[in-house]
Amino acid sequence: MSVPVSQMWAVASYVVKQRLGGRRRYPLVLMLEPLFRCNLACAGCGKIQYPAQILRKHLTVEACLRAVEECGAPIVSIPGGEPLMYPDIGRLVEELTARKKYVYLCTNAILLREKLEAGVFKPSKYLTFSVHMDGLREEHDESVCREGVYDEAAEGIQEALRRGFRVTTNTTLFEGASPLRMREFFDAMMDLGVEGMTLSPGYSYSKAPDQDHFLPTRKTQELFSRMLANPKRRWKFNQSPLFLQFLMGKRDYECTPWGNPTFNMFGWQRPCYLLQEGYAESFQDLIENTRWERYGKKSGNPKCRDCMVHCGFEATAVHETFTSWKGFRDTVVATVTGKP
Numbered sequence: 001m002s003v004p005v006s007q008m009w010a011v012a013s014y015v016v017k018q019r020l021g022g023r024r025r026y027p028l029v030l031m032l033e034p035l036f037r038c039n040l041a042c043a044g045c046g047k048i049q050y051p052a053q054i055l056r057k058h059l060t061v062e063a064c065l066r067a068v069e070e071c072g073a074p075i076v077s078i079p080g081g082e083p084l085m086y087p088d089i090g091r092l093v094e095e096l097t098a099r100k101k102y103v104y105l106c107t108n109a110i111l112l113r114e115k116l117e118a119g120v121f122k123p124s125k126y127l128t129f130s131v132h133m134d135g136l137r138e139e140h141d142e143s144v145c146r147e148g149v150y151d152e153a154a155e156g157i158q159e160a161l162r163r164g165f166r167v168t169t170n171t172t173l174f175e176g177a178s179p180l181r182m183r184e185f186f187d188a189m190m191d192l193g194v195e196g197m198t199l200s201p202g203y204s205y206s207k208a209p210d211q212d213h214f215l216p217t218r219k220t221q222e223l224f225s226r227m228l229a230n231p232k233r234r235w236k237f238n239q240s241p242l243f244l245q246f247l248m249g250k251r252d253y254e255c256t257p258w259g260n261p262t263f264n265m266f267g268w269q270r271p272c273y274l275l276q277e278g279y280a281e282s283f284q285d286l287i288e289n290t291r292w293e294r295y296g297k298k299s300g301n302p303k304c305r306d307c308m309v310h311c312g313f314e315a316t317a318v319h320e321t322f323t324s325w326k327g328f329r330d331t332v333v334a335t336v337t338g339k340p
């Protein structure tokens with residue numbers, strides 16, 4: 001695992017505090033979506049299909065900060081849309097890092113170089129650019145439906161690293177991904193010098209234009225087992241090794257949908273980042289009045305049946321690490337040996 005010790009400590013002490021406070025449902029990562037518009041139109045995207053009048057809108061920085069305070073999660077992930085198209089992204093990030101929130105700015109990196117050159121961001125241990133990279137050049141450009149994006153993103157990554165920023169990659173895998181090519185991709189990302197990589201199978205968004213390439217559970221397990229068999233020591237993953245073991249079929253987890261709550265211009269999205277079954281007016285309303293028993297694998301909800309996505313299950317893995325000796329021991333062993 002490549003997460004810095006200070007960040008791990010912040011998360012561990014937060015989890016322990018929640019447990020000691022007897023809090024049953026607590027958030028780990030706030031998914032803050034200040035806007036939905038994007039400069040790409042990927043086939044597997046479930047976010048950019050809103051009508052033009054919604055795509056033109058965005059949240060104010062003040063509304064974002066209120067949501068961050070309300071939620072209290074130690075990590076704030078800013079997906080989108082494309083957050084570098086948010087006009088106040090520099091001020092938003094500055095306000096969040098001043099509050100000691102660990103910010104993951106999830107970007108396709110097309111605008112990264114330009115924003116860095118314009119001095120929009122300052123390096124900080126609290127800020128990480130999490131660059132969308134779905135594979136090597138050919139696979140990534142196909143996934144984002146535009147040629148040349150891989151090279152632009154790689155340039156953006158190098159520029160950010162040169163300027164002293166933390167950079168990770170985030171990769172969504174779909175049906176047909178080749179384990180061998182993905183292993184080459186891991187080498188390529190390590191050669192670029194990123195701090196770590198995050199992986200997740202795609203979720204079969206009903207709104208995504210390409211419905212034929214989402215992975216069912218068995219195929220996800222097969223793909224991750226082959227891809228991560230005999231991992232190279234140099235590969236660093238910026239996520240829980242127990243979550244990777246879950247993706248490989250070595251662990252059986254239930255979803256923790258409140259672990260990564262989502263806030264956007266409609267409010268607090270029920271029940272999770274992936275499904276839109278209404279919105280709550282406050283974070284408290286989300287936690288207290290969502291019918292959680294209707295979601296997750298045990299619920300039998302067909303929308304949850306094949307879901308193994310990080311925003312539902314990584315919180316379960318982190319929870320196990322910091323609340324059970326076995327989970328802690330397994331995490332330490334996987335981290336030390338480099339074998340998920």
Ligand code: SF4
Pocket residue numbers: 038039040041042044045046047048080081082108132144
């Ligand atoms: S870069 Fe992200 S937000 Fe933009 S279209 Fe692709 S998946 Fe959607």
Ligand code: SF4
Pocket residue numbers: 255256257271272273274275295296297303304305307308309311312313
């Ligand atoms: S299983 Fe997936 S789709 Fe269902 S509630 Fe959890 S994260 Fe959402």
